Amino acid sequence: MNAAAPISPARIDLLPDGTPCAPDYGDVYHATAGAFAQARHVFLAGNGLPGRWQGRERFVVLETGFGLGNNFLATWAAWRADPQRCERLVFISLEKHPLTPEDMARVHRSSEEAALAAKLVAQWPPLTPDLHALDFEGGRVQLLLVFGDALQTLPGLQAEADALYLDGFAPARNAELWSAELFRRLARLVAPGATAATWSAARAVRDGLASIGFAVERAPGFGGKRDITVARHAPRFVPPRPAAWRPPHAGPRHALVIGAGLAGAAAAHGLLRQGWQVEVIDRQATPAAETSGNPGGLMHGIFNAPDSLHARWFRAAALRTARLAAPALAQGRVSGRLDGFLRLEPRLDEARARAQLATVGLPADWIDWQDAAAAAAFSGLPIGIDGGDGCGGWQFGQGGWLSPADWSRHLLQGATFRGGLAVQHLRRENGLWQALDADGRVLAAAPVLVVAAALGSPALLQDRARLSLAPVRGQTTVLPAGWPGLRVAPSRLRPLSGQGYALALPDGRILTGATTQHDDPDPQVRAADHRHNLQRAQRLGLVEANAALERIEDLAGRVGWRAVTPDRLPLAGPPVDEAALAAAAAAGRQRLDALRLRPRRHDEEGGLYLLAGLGSRGLASAALAGEVLASWITGAPCPVAADLRDAIDPARQSSARSPGGRSSVSPSTERS
Known part of the structure; x- marks a missing residue:
């Protein structure tokens, strides 16, 4: 699902x-006899529901044509009414022309x-x-809407x-939407x-199925139609699974996560949403005690024209974070605000910006x-931001x-946290991953292990993974x-960035920065770095020039x-078995x-995963990366398109070369 055409409502x-x-189609959205009656007769009864989902851990519906959403609402209502319902209902629906928010509200004013x-x-x-991804019933019902x-x-x-x-x-x-090509693409x-x-x-529909x-x-049939079509998948020949397919974890739903910063919290969150038991351990006594302990951080997407892989990932991730964080912000459980952010662009003018949009x-x-005037009014800063007449x-x-x-503590809700445990080694024994201290004592164990120890991840994984993570101070x-x-009262300041950034904390203080320093291990707060941050704050218009x-x-x-990858995208998934990869490359048969x-590695040893490399955009990336990781582990529908999952796959850092001798395809050009 690569960069797509703009959505036309x-x-x-x-x-x-x-x-x-x-x-535009000369057709109605549902029979005049009623949308819900049609949904129950055709789609629920036609698929043997609710009976077929009873006793299941997860049941997945795929719909071609969301329309007004009545089929989803009828299915959700049936799930709610069924005491033997599945643990989790996932409803995936495609829609080329979604309704505007105003039309959605209008057509559902008198909904059944x-x-x-x-x-x-x-x-x-x-x-x-x-x-x-839209969540209902505490995440037990999820609607995955695919626009395009x-x-x-x-x-x-x-x-x-x-x-x-x-x-x-x-x-x-x-x-x-009924073509032979569509049925072929549904088949897998x-x-x-x-x-x-x-x-x-x-x-054509019956032949396609x-x-x-x-x-x-x-x-x-229903609503004046004599017949409807129902079908059951019963192929004469079941082809073997593709080489890329890996079965989800089939044992106890129990995972151990090493690291309780943003990455570890997000990994725990993703698995908790799938009904797993999660234990999180960290060398610090409390969660988010290291880089994730900053009092505030920016959360936003990015924009490129044309729409790049990076822009798509950070847009999807920021949208997901905003949706997940909204209730916690409203209830005061997480400090912050997500009602607008300004990214200054002094090199763009109105005409060029509008053309890119x-x-x-x-x-x-x-x-x-x-x-410039609107930016100043929005940010709360005076005209003149970023020098001169403003931008x-x-x-x-x-x-x-x-x-x-x-945010980290919020994502960890429901997990078991144990602090003050410094993991030095990993061992797999009797089907369990064990986290060991310096003396070889077992600190914790589980059938599935997620290493989320930021810059400490390569040392823990040792030869089990080839990782490129750079420390950026x-x-x-x-x-x-x-x-x-x-130059502004904190109560009027909105979060913004340019060469630096600024945001107002709830207690009236202003957070600004931050420096970017490679190969700098100094842990001390330095006056020179404060001066650098204030100089950039001057260019933002936050601080008087003199x-x-x-x-x-x-x-x-x-x-x-920050743990930064070369391409500035996170790492989420199972690490590559480098030895097996080298053998396969040498043989040239795969x-x-x-x-x-x-x-x-999890093909051979089972249950080993990684979440790291969140870099400077961890607040935007973490939650969605954790949910992508959980889909790897559990087999749940993936919350992003295949090329975005590939973009954050640790395999992109592996050393494979194609049989022709060239390096493997980069995630920005690889296709599903």
């Missing part, structure tokens, strides 16, 4: 009887499931060409669907024993350009800042409330080291250009 009209229709519809409307995402053309987005999905809801507009009006997503149902009884191994039947086509509620910048509507320590500066030379800098050594600050084909 649906147009909705209402027929005289109130039935919603799509004028008004309470559930209101929760869906409240979470409706920005219309960006991404995979959006189905033929383009299906190859990027990583899931096994237990039930297919085929619900596009009529084949005569929307032939692409079908779980053993899957079922399918659709209101259409067209020959039969072509991918479904036994197709007619069933009594038009190229990518992202909605204004996600990103918009602010000229404009990108406003990220859901960006802002979070307390890394608060950063020092922050905290300006006390009322500090002389400030502000007195005496007694600068009395300012508070903090030093930490394709190694695709990352997912490379042999892993």
Whole structure:
């Protein structure tokens, strides 16, 4: 699912009887007899639900055509009403033309499931060409919305669907969504024993299902239709799994995570959401006591034109973090604000910025350009930011800042934390990973191990992984409330960045910085670094140009080291087995250009995973990276497209070369 065309919202009209229709397709969204009645008769009953999900750990539905969302609401309502329901329901739905938030609210004002519809409307995402995860019932019901053309987005999905809801507009009006190519792309997503149902009884639909191994039947129709189509996957031949496929963990759902900073907390969070028992250990007595202990940090996406792999990852990650953090921020459990962030761009003018926005086509509620006056008004800083007459910048509507320590502790809720345990060695014995101290004593053990020890990860993994992580020193500066030379009251300052950054903490102090220093192991807070941070704060417009800098050594600050990868993307997944990789490359009998084909340590030893390299954007990346990692481990549908998972796969740092002698394909160009 590579960079896609901008999303074009649906147009909705209402027929005289109130039935919603799509004028661009000349078709209605559901039968006049009622959307929920149709959903229950065609899609639920046609797929043997709720009976088929009963007693299951997880049940996955894949729908072609989200439309108004009534099939999802009806399925969610049935799940809620079933005392024998599965532990987790995942509903994946594709939609090329999603509704605007206003239209979603309008069409659900009189919904048969008004309470559930209101929760869906409240979470409706920005219309960006991404995979959006919406959580309900404490995460036990998840809606994965894939905005974009189905033929383009299906190859990027990583899931096994237990039930297919085929619900596009009529084949005569929307032939692409019923084409032979679409069925071929659905085929690899079908779980053993899957079922399918659709209101259409067209020959092309029945032939399409039969072509991918479904036994197709007619069933009594609904809403004036004589027949509908139901089917069960019963292929005559089951091809072997592709070489890249690796079975999920099948043993006890228990994991040990080493490291309780942002990475370890995110790994725990991802597994907890899948119903796992998670133990987290750290050498410090409390979570987030090292670099993740800064009082604040920026959280936002990035923007490139054209839409790059990096931009797509950080957009998806920031959207996910904003959604997960919103309740905690509202309840005061996490300090921060995510109601807007400004990234100054002195090299851009209005015309060039607007041209870039038009190229990518992202909605204004996600990103918009602010000229110098608007940027100053938004940030709370006077005109003149970044020198001269000022400059404009990108406003990220859901960006802002979070307390890394608060956020880490929030992600750890539900895990067992044990501090003051310095792990020196790892050992696998009797099916368990053991964390050992310097004297060889077992500190903790579990069948699945996640190493999330930041810069300490390579030493723990030793020859089990080939990692490239660089330590980058950063020092922050905290300006006390009322500090002389400030050009803005802290209560008016909005989080922003340019050459440096600034954000206002809840107690009236202002956090600014941070330095970027390579090969610098000094742990001491330095006056020279405070001076550097203040000089950049002057360029931001935060501090008067001639502000007195005496007694600068009395300012508070903090030093930490970011674990940075060469491509500035995180590492999440199982490490590569370098010895097996070298043997395969030498033999030349196995394709190694695709990352997912490379042999892993967990193939041989089982249950070894990594989450590290969050760098300077850990607040944006951590939560989604943890959920991607959890999908590796548990087999849950992956919350990002395949090329984004490849982009953060540790295999991209492995040493494989293709049979032709060239280095393996980089994640920015690799295709699914």
